[in-house]
Amino acid sequence: MPASEALRRAWLATQYRVRLPRGGYAAIRIGAPLPAALRPLLVAEDEPWGFITAWNPRAQARGRAANRAAQRALLQALRERGARLRAGTGVGADGWREPSLFALGIDFDALDALAARFEQAAIVRGRGGGRAELREYV
Numbered sequence: 001m002p003a004s005e006a007l008r009r010a011w012l013a014t015q016y017r018v019r020l021p022r023g024g025y026a027a028i029r030i031g032a033p034l035p036a037a038l039r040p041l042l043v044a045e046d047e048p049w050g051f052i053t054a055w056n057p058r059a060q061a062r063g064r065a066a067n068r069a070a071q072r073a074l075l076q077a078l079r080e081r082g083a084r085l086r087a088g089t090g091v092g093a094d095g096w097r098e099p100s101l102f103a104l105g106i107d108f109d110a111l112d113a114l115a116a117r118f119e120q121a122a123i124v125r126g127r128g129g130g131r132a133e134l135r136e137y138v
Helices: 005-013 036-041 064-080 110-117
Strands: 014-018 024-029 048-052 084-091 098-104 124-127 133-136
Touching: 005 133, 014 098, 024 036, 048 110, 064 084, 064 098, 064 110, 110 124, 110 133
Parallel strands: none
Antiparallel strands: 014 024, 014 084, 048 098, 048 124, 084 098, 124 133
């Protein structure tokens, strides 16, 4: 079943903020190139990356304790796959916030498998400095 238009619009309007090594953040936007401030984190010109969370499976609100436990499990799973990680936060136009992770060096198949494992409705992904794309699972 495809995502509702309202949900898709919300995803497209969201800033996918990645904490920078020296403070502040860079915001990934769907359809836009990877921000210049994040490009030095890449080890290859076409390296795959993803912005993913374990919070609120199937785009349905869930309690803080369950979300935190799932996020810790996602962090561990990404580390086991050798991803390099930066903390992130999805920030919606309406002020909604969701802790997330910016994962570098993890292929799209692995991202898809983790999104399925943590029942995510969508993730953001890309290659190198190219455009960020929305990957929907609903």
